Amino acid sequence: MSTACAVRHTPTVLTLQFGDGSTGEFLSVWLMDNDPQHRDAFSGQRLVDVADLPLDRTLHAVRVDGTDILIEWSDPIANSRLSIEWLHQHRARPASDVHYWSDGAQRDALKDCAWLSHSAYAQDIAQTAIWLRRLVTEGIAFISAVPTHEGAILSAVAPMGHVIDTNYGRLFDVRAVAVAENLAYTDRGLGLHTDNPYRDPVPGFQALHCLLAASEGGDSLFADGWAVAEYLRTTDPESFATLTTTAVPFHYRSAAAELRAERPLIQLTAHGAVCAVHYNNRSIAPLQLATSELQRFYRAYQRFALLLREPRFQMHLRLRPGDLVVFDNQRILHGRTAFASMREARHLQGCYLSRDSVFSTVAILNRQQRTV
Numbered sequence: 001m002s003t004a005c006a007v008r009h010t011p012t013v014l015t016l017q018f019g020d021g022s023t024g025e026f027l028s029v030w031l032m033d034n035d036p037q038h039r040d041a042f043s044g045q046r047l048v049d050v051a052d053l054p055l056d057r058t059l060h061a062v063r064v065d066g067t068d069i070l071i072e073w074s075d076p077i078a079n080s081r082l083s084i085e086w087l088h089q090h091r092a093r094p095a096s097d098v099h100y101w102s103d104g105a106q107r108d109a110l111k112d113c114a115w116l117s118h119s120a121y122a123q124d125i126a127q128t129a130i131w132l133r134r135l136v137t138e139g140i141a142f143i144s145a146v147p148t149h150e151g152a153i154l155s156a157v158a159p160m161g162h163v164i165d166t167n168y169g170r171l172f173d174v175r176a177v178a179v180a181e182n183l184a185y186t187d188r189g190l191g192l193h194t195d196n197p198y199r200d201p202v203p204g205f206q207a208l209h210c211l212l213a214a215s216e217g218g219d220s221l222f223a224d225g226w227a228v229a230e231y232l233r234t235t236d237p238e239s240f241a242t243l244t245t246t247a248v249p250f251h252y253r254s255a256a257a258e259l260r261a262e263r264p265l266i267q268l269t270a271h272g273a274v275c276a277v278h279y280n281n282r283s284i285a286p287l288q289l290a291t292s293e294l295q296r297f298y299r300a301y302q303r304f305a306l307l308l309r310e311p312r313f314q315m316h317l318r319l320r321p322g323d324l325v326v327f328d329n330q331r332i333l334h335g336r337t338a339f340a341s342m343r344e345a346r347h348l349q350g351c352y353l354s355r356d357s358v359f360s361t362v363a364i365l366n367r368q369q370r371t372v
């Protein structure tokens, strides 16, 4: 609980100094728009429309009343009461919940990533909440000792979010087959990539469950694409700008599906922060651009590709039977080393979870923990 220790205001801006030393500035129209008396008591949904807000209403007097801030407006018919705790939670501040890891080669996945046993997931709520928070801040986390029967992945990930159905089905098998409609279904090594950038929306989180491991090869590779993108921004801002502004067409075609989508390889928020990386050289369709634009794009694309090949960004791990990895498919690139399918089988099963449903699970657990 935060209490305000200092309050000041101008006609249009309320400034609060909170008990933890942080400061919040709140614009008058924002305060009117978020006044709790204009929310539905049951759903919490807003009952006013911005078009009806009186922009000429100014702050007349402000004072602390217990755990609330009381605002008298210049128009005295509608004074407001807002909780200090709520204002503290909703003050403007840089969103920095991302834990970037650009030191993939230094990381020991067994020690440096979040792990939870299958039996503890959703049973030990405190540990599950920690695991999920690390999943969304680090982009990757692991579950151990998931039963190694086919389909077990679906019940293992059900408490994390909503599995999405695609042309590959609700789950897909990653193993070498004679006639592969996707290179993933061979024993070739696969360079770092994100899955399905040709799909709209792009799968949010991906889960892979190891049923059979190769004793040689078939190591999984992971890299934090957002960290590599930030490295590119620092070292080659021109390439970074090109990759954030060039719409790249992706295409996938099989007997049962014809999928197309267009998006930049590095996607930014309105604030300029990296919020998605889409990188899959197997499914980039021909770019239909002027040669000068192509020249700029290929220079930047190759620069990014060379960075992704650098071992220092890559975390290696050979998944053991029963291991299940979950990662943000719009952030963490994954790949694998080659293996000899003629000698021994390697079999993973995978599925995709919608991104917002995983964040929703995290938020609900956080909410439950706050009320405990």
Ligand SMILES: [Fe+2]
Pocket (backbone or CB within 6 Å): 184, 193, 194, 195, 334
């Ligand atoms: Fe993949």
